[in-house]
Amino acid sequence: MALIELKDVSKLYGFGDATTLALDEVNLTIEKGEFVAVMGPSGCGKSTLMNIIGLLDRPSHGNYRLDTKDVSKLRPNRAAKVRRDIIGFIFQSFNLLPRLTVLENVALPLAYKGRAQSKRLKQASAMLERVGIQSREYFLPSQLSGGQAQCAAIARALVNNPKIIIADEPTGNLDSESSRLVMELLSEIHKTGNTILFVTHNPELTRYATRVVYMHDGSIIHDEKTAIGRVASTARKVLYSLPQTDEEDDLAGVSALMKALPSQTATRKRSSKKKPAKKRTAKGAKK
Amino acid sequence: MLSRTHLKTGMQSLRGAKWRNFWTMFGVIVGVASVISAVSIGEGIKMQIGSQISHLGKNVITIRPSRIHGKNAAGNLSILAGTSITGSLSPDDVEKVQKVSGVETAVPLSATIGGVVGEHGSYQDGLVIGTSPDFADLVGQSVDYGSFLSADDMGQYTAVLGQHAADVMFNEGIPLGHTFMYKGKEFIVRGILSEFKTAPLSQDANFNDAIFIPYDVSQDLTNKTAPTYEILAKPAQAKTIDATIARISGTLVKAHGGAQDVSVLRQDQTLANSSQILDLLTVLITGVAAISLLVGGIGIMNVMLVSVTERLHEIGIRKAIGATNRQILGQFMVEAVALTLGGGIIGVGVAYAIDGLLRVFTTLQPSIQWQIVVISVGVSLVVGVLFGTIPALKAARKDPIEALRSQ
Numbered sequence: 272m273a274l275i276e277l278k279d280v281s282k283l284y285g286f287g288d289a290t291t292l293a294l295d296e297v298n299l300t301i302e303k304g305e306f307v308a309v310m311g312p313s314g315c316g317k318s319t320l321m322n323i324i325g326l327l328d329r330p331s332h333g334n335y336r337l338d339t340k341d342v343s344k345l346r347p348n349r350a351a352k353v354r355r356d357i358i359g360f361i362f363q364s365f366n367l368l369p370r371l372t373v374l375e376n377v378a379l380p381l382a383y384k385g386r387a388q389s390k391r392l393k394q395a396s397a398m399l400e401r402v403g404i405q406s407r408e409y410f411l412p413s414q415l416s417g418g419q420a421q422c423a424a425i426a427r428a429l430v431n432n433p434k435i436i437i438a439d440e441p442t443g444n445l446d447s448e449s450s451r452l453v454m455e456l457l458s459e460i461h462k463t464g465n466t467i468l469f470v471t472h473n474p475e476l477t478r479y480a481t482r483v484v485y486m487h488d489g490s491i492i493h494d495e496k497t498a499i500g501r502v503a504s505t506a507r508k509v510l511y512s513l514p515q516t517d518e519e520d521d522l523a524g525v526s527a528l529m530k531a532l533p534s535q536t537a538t539r540k541r542s543s544k545k546k547p548a549k550k551r552t553a554k555g556a557k558k
Numbered sequence: 559m560l561s562r563t564h565l566k567t568g569m570q571s572l573r574g575a576k577w578r579n580f581w582t583m584f585g586v587i588v589g590v591a592s593v594i595s596a597v598s599i600g601e602g603i604k605m606q607i608g609s610q611i612s613h614l615g616k617n618v619i620t621i622r623p624s625r626i627h628g629k630n631a632a633g634n635l636s637i638l639a640g641t642s643i644t645g646s647l648s649p650d651d652v653e654k655v656q657k658v659s660g661v662e663t664a665v666p667l668s669a670t671i672g673g674v675v676g677e678h679g680s681y682q683d684g685l686v687i688g689t690s691p692d693f694a695d696l697v698g699q700s701v702d703y704g705s706f707l708s709a710d711d712m713g714q715y716t717a718v719l720g721q722h723a724a725d726v727m728f729n730e731g732i733p734l735g736h737t738f739m740y741k742g743k744e745f746i747v748r749g750i751l752s753e754f755k756t757a758p759l760s761q762d763a764n765f766n767d768a769i770f771i772p773y774d775v776s777q778d779l780t781n782k783t784a785p786t787y788e789i790l791a792k793p794a795q796a797k798t799i800d801a802t803i804a805r806i807s808g809t810l811v812k813a814h815g816g817a818q819d820v821s822v823l824r825q826d827q828t829l830a831n832s833s834q835i836l837d838l839l840t841v842l843i844t845g846v847a848a849i850s851l852l853v854g855g856i857g858i859m860n861v862m863l864v865s866v867t868e869r870l871h872e873i874g875i876r877k878a879i880g881a882t883n884r885q886i887l888g889q890f891m892v893e894a895v896a897l898t899l900g901g902g903i904i905g906v907g908v909a910y911a912i913d914g915l916l917r918v919f920t921t922l923q924p925s926i927q928w929q930i931v932v933i934s935v936g937v938s939l940v941v942g943v944l945f946g947t948i949p950a951l952k953a954a955r956k957d958p959i960e961a962l963r964s965q
């Protein structure tokens with residue numbers, strides 16, 4: 272049985288004329304143990320999809336089965352418990368609580384589970400060792416580098432032994448070295464049997480995935496299995512076909528993706544890994 | 559619903575901004591401190607009056623002009639009785655009371671004011687009381703030096719001083735045999751009384767400030783105009799005190815031509831009068847203080863509402879990693895309760911400090927009873943729960959995505 276099963280899932284925001292269709296009848300089945308990369312231009316609904324799969328949000332229409340149970344209309348408190356027990360979140364901006372130490376941050380999900388303090392801290396400490404930043408246990412999040420902060424966030428996501436890890440642009444705020452570190456860590460976690468979904472704008476990172484899902488305008492437009500260690504074929508085309516013009520990033524991403532999609536011949540033009548870096552600055556400027 | 563985890567997370571959030579928390583708690587601190595102070599000052603005065611009376615002895619009958627009854631409206635204002643007396647007692651009344659059966663001794667107290675010149679200078683506030691030799695025995699007061707007025711002193715210009723009066727009038731500690739001038743006569747000091755226990759707001763004159771002279775001398779000097787403001791009587795038998803009171807009352811009504819312008823009370827009844835006024839005052843002040851506690855609660859609600867908005871992102875993170883609505887509710891409730899409870903406890907501390915200061919700098923002796931401490935801390939807790947609920951519910955019901963998106 273599939274671990275995640277979305278059937279005709281739609282998500283609408285707003286009312287009347289201002290309605291946005293963030294997800295448009297998405298069908299997606301993810302088996303246990305898959306390592307799925309989700310790609311697509313900004314605003315195509317990747318985060319919305321992650322939030323619905325992660326039970327932070329509810330679909331407006333359609334059916335969602337998680338671990339064979341229908342969770343499309345779960346009440347907030349039930350959803351919180353499911354999140355706590357089988358889902359681990361990793362965010363682009365780390366989202367560690369600034370006033371708690373790294374150790375306390377990592378132990379927090381266990382606290383909500385009602386674990387005793389000593390047990391919590393021990394488990395959290397072990398988890399920090401696993402992600403390689405045990406020496407920073409008593410630091411505050413503000414005293415960590417971006418890579419270290421994301422490692423702490425990963426430790427927090429892992430501490431409850433979740434079945435699914437959902438990472439929305441986990442490397443979005445990191446340089447290439449830290450990105451590699453974080454992705455290696457996720458890879459390792461994947462090897463121990465976890466199912467991982469991550470959103471990325473960087474085609475290079477599809478080399479860690481077993482499957483790549485492309486989205487556009489709220490729909491999944493392409494879905495391919497790929498071998499670990501190799502950039503997915505479609506993604507590679509995107510990577511090599513990005514125009515050199517300084518056009519708006521998202522538009523570039525879309526047009527490149529559309530071109531790269533099956534039966535399209537792509538022009539081989541190298542554009543290096545400039546895209547994720549530019550994406551970052553564009554986002555930063557918006558905020 | 560409230561686990562230790564809630565407590566910890568709640569307290570952790572408070573750890574940061576200490577001063578802000580202090581000002582948040584300020585309303586509750588003031589409220590609790592003033593409730594406790596108001597009640598304990600009232601309680602203290604009651605106890606002081608009580609000890610003054612037990613010192614005088616329960617079996618002393620007090621006869622005063624004008625009927626002071628707990629039940630009638632005039633009686634409720636009897637705090638003014640010492641200054642605005644209607645009706646009067648005369649030297650004849652003293653003799654009549656003396657003769658009532660069941661009365662062992664009757665002692666008049668007449669007051670004349672001013673005009674005392676001692677060695678140390680004039681004594682402006684000098685309260686000169688004319689009384690008879692039995693006074694000291696009747697109120698159970700001893701002399702520190704010399705002796706009280708005796709039967710031989712009647713008609714003589716002799717005086718016995720209260721401690722404070724002695725301090726003010728003379729340079730020396732023990733002015734026995736020294737003299738002072740009053741209404742053109744030279745009085746010799748025969749004795750110094752030991753200190754009277756006094757109570758603030760008491761209807762009784764402060765005898766520590768008084769100069770006692772023979773009753774007949776005080777009448778002669780004033781051409782019998784010195785008002786006799788009180789007669790103290792001692793019953794022969796304590797058991798029949800009520801019957802004796804009734805007889806005294808009857809005698810005086812008859813003597814005054816049927817007018818009921820004199821009150822005859824047991825000491826514990828005068829206490830009841832004082833208590834009523836005090837209770838009324840205490841209730842009033844406590845009411846005002848309770849309102850400030852309420853305002854304090856609203857202040858905390860306000861701060862908590864702001865804090866919920868400020869910490870939306872934190873709420874989002876907590877929800878994303880699995881905090882249920884109930885757990886978020888618990889966290890914010892704990893914060894509100896910790897603030898009010900903290901304010902309550904600091905308020906108790908402040909009340910004790912006020913108590914100490916009052917004891918040092920005034921004659922008040924506030925008595926902080928554990929019940930009022932428990933009650934006011936309890937009330938501050940309830941205030942926390944009441945006013946913490948709205949912000950906590952607001953926090954708990956936030957949509958996780960919306961919360962996460964806010965920065």
Ligand SMILES: Nc1ncnc2c1ncn2[C@@H]1O[C@H](COP(=O)(O)OP(=O)(O)OP(=O)(O)O)[C@@H](O)[C@H]1O
Nearest residue numbers: 284285291292293312313314315316317318319320
């Ligand atoms: N709360 C909301 N109210 C209204 N519209 C929303 C809301 N959240 C998302 N949307 C809309 O839904 C669409 C999908 O948004 P989503 O955040 O899923 O995009 P995304 O693929 O994650 O983009 P990015 O790569 O920039 O993170 C967008 O058009 C967005 O404007």
Ligand SMILES: [Mg+2]
Nearest residue numbers: 317318319439
């Ligand atoms: Mg997104």
